[in-house]
Amino acid sequence: MYKFIKPQAGDLSIYCTAKAAILRPVIQSFLNGETFSLAVRNRRSVQIGVGSGTMTRRFLNSLLQADKLEKFLGITYYHQKSLIKGLYQNKYPDDLIFKPLGAGIYDYYFDGKPEPYDDFNEICYEIFVNRGYETIDKGGFIQDTHIRICPYCGMEVVKQSARSKRQIDHYLPKRKYPFFALCYYNLIPACDLCNEAPNKGQTDPLVEWGKGNVIMQPYGFNDNIVRFHVDIVDINVFNPENFNVKVGFTSLCYLKGYDMFFDISDRYTDCNHCASEDYSRFMDFKASPFYNKMNMDRDWLKKAYKAVLSFSPDSDTPYLKERHRMRIDFFEQLNKLRQPGAYYVKGYGNNAIELE
Numbered sequence: 001m002y003k004f005i006k007p008q009a010g011d012l013s014i015y016c017t018a019k020a021a022i023l024r025p026v027i028q029s030f031l032n033g034e035t036f037s038l039a040v041r042n043r044r045s046v047q048i049g050v051g052s053g054t055m056t057r058r059f060l061n062s063l064l065q066a067d068k069l070e071k072f073l074g075i076t077y078y079h080q081k082s083l084i085k086g087l088y089q090n091k092y093p094d095d096l097i098f099k100p101l102g103a104g105i106y107d108y109y110f111d112g113k114p115e116p117y118d119d120f121n122e123i124c125y126e127i128f129v130n131r132g133y134e135t136i137d138k139g140g141f142i143q144d145t146h147i148r149i150c151p152y153c154g155m156e157v158v159k160q161s162a163r164s165k166r167q168i169d170h171y172l173p174k175r176k177y178p179f180f181a182l183c184y185y186n187l188i189p190a191c192d193l194c195n196e197a198p199n200k201g202q203t204d205p206l207v208e209w210g211k212g213n214v215i216m217q218p219y220g221f222n223d224n225i226v227r228f229h230v231d232i233v234d235i236n237v238f239n240p241e242n243f244n245v246k247v248g249f250t251s252l253c254y255l256k257g258y259d260m261f262f263d264i265s266d267r268y269t270d271c272n273h274c275a276s277e278d279y280s281r282f283m284d285f286k287a288s289p290f291y292n293k294m295n296m297d298r299d300w301l302k303k304a305y306k307a308v309l310s311f312s313p314d315s316d317t318p319y320l321k322e323r324h325r326m327r328i329d330f331f332e333q334l335n336k337l338r339q340p341g342a343y344y345v346k347g348y349g350n351n352a353i354e355l356e
Helices: 009-031 055-063 068-073 077-089 105-109 122-130 138-144 205-210 251-263 265-271 272-291 300-309 324-334
Strands: 035-040 045-049 167-169 187-189 226-232 245-248 341-345 354-355
Touching: 009 122, 045 122, 055 122, 122 226, 122 245, 138 167, 205 251, 205 272, 226 272, 226 300, 226 324, 226 341, 245 251, 245 265, 245 272, 245 354, 251 265, 251 341, 272 300, 272 324, 300 324
Parallel strands: none
Antiparallel strands: 035 045, 167 187, 226 245, 245 341, 341 354
16 A cells, blocks of 8 residues: 556656557547447347447547647546546547447447447447457566556555466546556556455445445555554563554544455455564564664664665655555554554444554
8 A cells, every 4th residue: 555656757758658659550540430249248249339429429539639639648637537437428428438338238329220339438448458459468567667566455466477467457447448448557567466356346435435345546645544553462572473463544434445456455364474573573673782782773763674674765666665654564563653543444344443
């Protein structure tokens, strides 16, 4: 759980230019009359293509103007939401924009009419997903971001092996919003536990936000919404079972969201072994000056960070270390470096509790 660092302008430009080169001829081909076959559930295959004077044609035409396609591929999450809002306000039916073409939609809009059918969602899916996103080097993309640890949970390594499926989450799901399938800021390297169902999968964060289940887009993540806390329940600190890890959030909607999308609270309960090991290393380090005739160093706290966590609090990056935030929080809890605060924790209902 950490905030993504935005790419350098040059890196983003290279990405957008390269992906625009893939998409531009495909878009132009559809505007020139290309069609494709689509099976509508158990019915026969139907032909899908861009109609005359439709919103699909207007949208695709707009992307071919000047450098519009490159700019579109680099739009931020804020501008993605603005575009979605505009589409919802358009007179084009929402079920032709945000839903795949199923039997019900086919019966209502297309059955008995001449083919090809103009379905905005399916045409965008064919262009941006099937012929765009599915053709990219996913391993290369992950490597270029320098991401090692999943930003959603902060505890699992993002797969790099060529023999295993590379997990790139579409924060706004590509089935519902296929036109964002190649937009840089919608592509989030993630672990398979976070990305696949029954966790995030194809669940739409915008819909869940309206229900009070909120997660933050990694490029806009705020560290202040979460706090890790460890209860030590017995004097025997060498037994990991005596360490209980809690994940607290400043708002109930974040607790509900991160548990629903990523099962955060339960997954971190298994990190008691990590907390026990950090505590043992810290106590050994803290006692060492006394063993050296009280010859304490002014910088002992910074050295303690390094000795206990193997990274310093001010120089290392969270996308390289598993459980980075949990371990930092526990270290600061042990050294009373933070103020107690009210947080919502799983198992305490709708009431906030105080965490050191």
